[in-house]
Amino acid sequence: MNASVSKPAVQSAVQSVAQGGAASAKTAMIPAATIPAATMAAGQPAGRYELSQHARRGAITLMALAAFVAGLAAAMWLASFFLYASLRVNPFHAGMWGWFDAARAWYAGGLPKEGRRIAGSALFGLLLAYGAPGAAAYVLWGPSGRRHLYGSARFASEAEIRAAGLL
Template sequence: MKASMPNPAGQSVVQPGVQGRATSATTAMMMPAERSESQSPGRHELWYHARRGAITLMVVAVFVAGLAAAMWFASFFLYASLRVNPLHAGMWGWFDAARAWCAGGLPKEGRRIAGSALFGLLLGYGAPGAAAYALWGPSGRRHLYGSARFASEAEIRAAGLL
């Protein structure tokens, strides 16, 4: 009879245990596997999920920060295109103009609103991405593959071929 199957008669079935000790089937099912005292069960899983949660929160925070920057830049560009001081645009200037355009208050300004939104998104999300690529992207070193060229005479002499 296996230790994982319950005994229908309720009798204790003796099985060989760890390190020569005899344990019953009911005791073997209730006792956890032998583990070191320093590592509790589930500790690794807890850190795994906490790390995943922290990464998710960071991604959401970066997305929200990019969206806030894009909204401000869109308002800035919209006010500048309307020849109004763009520093007075604030965060919700573009959103208010888009709502007014939808309600029919700014019938001829749809292209400016769309263009300023495009510039705002490009600057809010594209500029940090381009800066990250410039900082951590590929450097000016030679590639392992795809950068074939003819050897110079000095390189041929250094290799001992001449």
């Protein structure tokens, strides 16, 4: 029986075994065409390239998680700040857990008429903590008001035709 295995896959498996490592099923199935030429030219095994890709994805995931946690901490502080300000208490004394304590007190029945205020401050804190960085990024890197050189063709208005002296 003739097994049809592509030549690059066999080469990567043979290279891995020749360098002293055992060829895993995953390493043997990666065609050499998907591995960058610089990695193959440097003599690095295919497994090392896979490891760097996994490390990169892991680092990106950790950065996204850290940004989410930092945004959540900022949202908690802002919610506490706005809740204390709406209650006419010095908002700089709110601290990090002021909103959380007020929400627990409302749930336990200690603040029966403050539910809207608590929910509103939480919503405003979340919008400010997560929306403001997104809006700032849009303002900095978003589309500008100027016309593009290519791909923005349109018909001229009558005022533009008259200004050009064509009418």
